[in-house]
Amino acid sequence: MSIDSPIDPKQVKEELLEAYPPKVRRRRQKQIIVNSTTEEGEVPEISANVRTIPGIITQRGCTYAGCKGVVLGPTRDIVNITHGPIGCGYYSWLTRRNQTLPPTEESENYMPYCFSTDMQDEEIIFGGEKKLRQAIQEAYDIFHPKAIGVFATCPVGLIGDDIHQVTREMADKLGINIFAFSCEGYKGVSQSAGHHIANNQLFKHVIGRNDTPPDGEYRINLLGEYNIGGDAFLIEELLERCGITLVSTFSGNSTMDAFEMSHTSDLNCVMCHRSINYVADMMEKKYGIPWIKVNFIGAEATAKSLRKIAEYFEEPELLERVEKVIAEEMEAVAAAQEAITPKVAKKLAMLFVGGSRAHHYQELFAEIGMPTVAAGYEFAHRDDYEGRRVLPDIKIDADSRNIEELTVEPDETRYNPRMDESKEDRLDKKGYEFRDYEGMMPEMPEGTLVIDDISHYETEKLIELYSPSIICAGIKEKYVIQKSGTPCLQLHSYDYGGPFAAFQGAITFYETIERMVNAKLWSFASAPWESAGQPTLEAKYVES
Ligand code: CFM
Numbered sequence: 001m002s003i004d005s006p007i008d009p010k011q012v013k014e015e016l017l018e019a020y021p022p023k024v025r026r027r028r029q030k031q032i033i034v035n036s037t038t039e040e041g042e043v044p045e046i047s048a049n050v051r052t053i054p055g056i057i058t059q060r061g062c063t064y065a066g067c068k069g070v071v072l073g074p075t076r077d078i079v080n081i082t083h084g085p086i087g088c089g090y091y092s093w094l095t096r097r098n099q100t101l102p103p104t105e106e107s108e109n110y111m112p113y114c115f116s117t118d119m120q121d122e123e124i125i126f127g128g129e130k131k132l133r134q135a136i137q138e139a140y141d142i143f144h145p146k147a148i149g150v151f152a153t154c155p156v157g158l159i160g161d162d163i164h165q166v167t168r169e170m171a172d173k174l175g176i177n178i179f180a181f182s183c184e185g186y187k188g189v190s191q192s193a194g195h196h197i198a199n200n201q202l203f204k205h206v207i208g209r210n211d212t213p214p215d216g217e218y219r220i221n222l223l224g225e226y227n228i229g230g231d232a233f234l235i236e237e238l239l240e241r242c243g244i245t246l247v248s249t250f251s252g253n254s255t256m257d258a259f260e261m262s263h264t265s266d267l268n269c270v271m272c273h274r275s276i277n278y279v280a281d282m283m284e285k286k287y288g289i290p291w292i293k294v295n296f297i298g299a300e301a302t303a304k305s306l307r308k309i310a311e312y313f314e315e316p317e318l319l320e321r322v323e324k325v326i327a328e329e330m331e332a333v334a335a336a337q338e339a340i341t342p343k344v345a346k347k348l349a350m351l352f353v354g355g356s357r358a359h360h361y362q363e364l365f366a367e368i369g370m371p372t373v374a375a376g377y378e379f380a381h382r383d384d385y386e387g388r389r390v391l392p393d394i395k396i397d398a399d400s401r402n403i404e405e406l407t408v409e410p411d412e413t414r415y416n417p418r419m420d421e422s423k424e425d426r427l428d429k430k431g432y433e434f435r436d437y438e439g440m441m442p443e444m445p446e447g448t449l450v451i452d453d454i455s456h457y458e459t460e461k462l463i464e465l466y467s468p469s470i471i472c473a474g475i476k477e478k479y480v481i482q483k484s485g486t487p488c489l490q491l492h493s494y495d496y497g498g499p500f501a502a503f504q505g506a507i508t509f510y511e512t513i514e515r516m517v518n519a520k521l522w523s524f525a526s527a528p529w530e531s532a533g534q535p536t537l538e539a540k541y542v543e544s
Contacts (some may be wrong), residue, residue: 007373009034009447011028012465016458024053031452035444043441045390048452049381051189051399057456059352059476060378066194068151070090070275071202072181074227076100077108077255079145082116083132083163084153088185089116097493099230100253108255114316115139119155123541128161136170136178146255147256150180157184177256181206189399190379192274192355196403199278202250203406206259208414213264216245218313221265221289223280224272224356225296227252230386231505235296238329238502242306242322250276262286266418267312269294269305273437274355274380285433286406288417291438298363299333299506311432314423328504336507337367340514345369347469347517350462352454352477353491355380359440361491363473364500364509373466376451378474382477385450387439456480469517485523487516 013032017025030047037043052058061069064084069092072080082089093114117135119128126128136148148170150163163180171178183197203320220239225232239246247265248258268280268291280291292312294305303326310322325413349365349372351358358375365372382390419427441450446541451458459477462468463484471481474492481488489512494500500509 007466009449011461012449013274015465016461016469019457024056027053032458033441033450035237035441035448035450036446037442041387041438041442041495042262042389043439046382046385046441046450046452048377048385049192051378051398052453056453058378058453059474060189060453061191062154063187063191063194063197064088064151064153064183064185065092065310066101066191067181067183067198068149068194068277069094070142070191070226071195071198072149072151074098074100074251075112075254075256076102076111077145077257078147078149079110079113079115079139079143080149080151081132081135081139081153082114082153083128083135083156083161084117084119085155086116086118088153088275089114089118094493097228099227099233100204101233110145118222119153124155124159127159128156128165129163131270132161132163132166132417133170136166136174140170140174140176147177149201150178150279152180152182152184154185157182157187177205177209187402192379192381193399193403195275196278199276199282200404200406202259203279203282203286203408206256208260208263208287208411210257210260211264211414214245214247214261216247218243218315218318219247219265219308220267220269220309221247221262222249222252222294223268223270223291224276225249225274225501227250228492229494229500231296231499231501234499234502234505238296238302238306241253242310243318244263250279254489263289263414265289267292267309269309270409270437271295271360272356274377274384277437281435282406282408286411286415288410288415290418290434292434295360296501297357297365297505299330299337299503301360302502302506303330308432311427311430314426333503333506334345334356336510341369343514344469344517345370347460348373348466349470349472350468351375351472351476351491352451352459353472354378355384357472357491359384359443361500362440362444364506365513367506368513369512370469372444372448373468374449374451374456374462375440376449377440378453380452381441383437383439385439385441385452387442388435388437423442460484470513482522482525483527485525487519487522489513489516 017029031495033044033046073094100111117131123131150167152163167178167180181197181201183194187193248262268289270280270291270293283289295301306322310319347370349370351361355377358377362372382394463486470487472489478488497512499505
């Protein structure tokens with residue numbers, strides 16, 4: 001499989017690197033890879049999860065953002081207090097992105113609120129523990145929540161507030177679940193460290209607290225689905241139609257109640273491998289729940305994932321039901337593909353998103369005949385690029401060592417292996433894969449470009465060299481892309497669009513892309529000084 005493009009990717013790589021001084025070039029060249037796959041499915045090594053080179057304009061976020069904003073952000077029945085200056089809490093509030101659907105109007109839902117200790121100079125100098133204690137007490141007095149989470153921002157780590165001691169003390173005093181996250185922004189090289197910290201604390205303080213299994217057959221958890229633009233609502237509805245019981249999602253449209261009983265599920269289905277693989281691994285060790293990789297982005301991927309879940313339970317009745325739902329849904333999907341493909345086929349797409357979407361969304365483009373010529377993650381690790389097969393070769397550096405690795409043992413009473421050897425054997429013979437993720441690169445054609453932690457400069461250069469029809473990226477690069485006349489689809493919050501998950505979402509995606517690549521809107525917009533041929537404003541230096 002190779003990409004049908006007249007541009008030589010090796011040449012492009014050279015041109016991207018040309019502007020850098022030798023030291024930077026040496027490092028960046030390991031993060032810009034021309035893709036190729038051997039017969040064994042092996043791909044070249046990429047340098048990932050390393051510090052951004054100073055001076056490069058990165059799209060990455062901070063560790064606090066990954067912990068508080070991403071993983072705990074969509075959970076509605078916990079009061080999440082940001083211990084820090086007000087900006088950190090305010091900008092990670094994410095009201096448009098974190099959608100949730102409480103069952104009744106009275107149900108606990110703190111997502112419309114933004115809680116912060118609003119640290120001032122005084123606390124930075126004399127310590128912020130007192131103010132944190134007060135904030136917890138105040139939140140408790142007003143809302144009486146069942147749980148409170150406290151999130152550290154950079155200054156908290158720098159001044160040494162003991163947030164864990166404060167939360168322990170307040171938990172004893174108030175008798176509710178209160179715990180803290182040492183997710184200072186600088187703690188890791190990106191938001192990825194924040195995912196790991198969030199996973200650890202959920203595992204230690206929440207998962208396994210309620211042993212009552214919810215009603216329903218075929219009980220699963222969905223891990224690494226964050227309900228961006230309402231994606232989770234479509235997935236939930238689909239699973240329900242198939243007769244599959246979703247016990248807990250980590251963490252789109254989620255609740256602490258569901259997290260607490262998630263260990264009663266029989267299968268963990270991982271969407272975003274980067275952000276949540278730690279929970280999947282730890283739950284298998286402690287409770288005996290196996291995990292599989294799924295993907296509900298793309299119609300084919302959705303069908304494949306539903307079948308994979310059904311095959312695990314080995315019940316003909318479930319398999320039949322799943323096939324029926326797929327057949328019903330695929331009718332409209334096929335009609336949409338047929339109508340849209342001729343209008344967009346062969347137009348070039350590029351994707352530079354977080355740690356899993358740059359892979360997942362390639363499926364949607366492929367379904368309407370659009371090749372992805374370049375893709376990359378902001379902060380994923382080598383296993384997300386090259387597949388989990390490289391895990392033993394990944395060097396643990398000082399930055400990763402900064403993040404606690406929990407030692408997990410089987411739970412004395414709750415460990416219950418969900419599969420006996422004969423079941424695993426049976427499924428294995430059918431080619432069923434547990435605990436595996438192939439990564440993005442093996443699925444990308446030869447000669448495509450894979451770029452880790454892309455910079456603004458490189459984005460502009462790629463636009464110049466490839467003239468792509470669309471780039472999927474985030475808010476930080478959106479305006480750079482649009483100013484070049486190229487449409488940009490925001491894939492972190494979908495702006496006002498979406499949802500794009502499951503079958504219905506795939507159709508919405510095809511339609512959105514068709515509109516964007518054919519409207520040429522951005523290429524009509526030019527800056528005033530470009531069209532007038534002369535400056536629209538003039539000024540003279542006047543000496544006083
Ligand atoms: Fe996973 Fe995410 Fe992503 Fe991510 Fe993110 Fe996100 Fe993302 Mo923005 S958890 S890695 S840290 S799929 S916030 S919901 S869109 S960068 S590709």
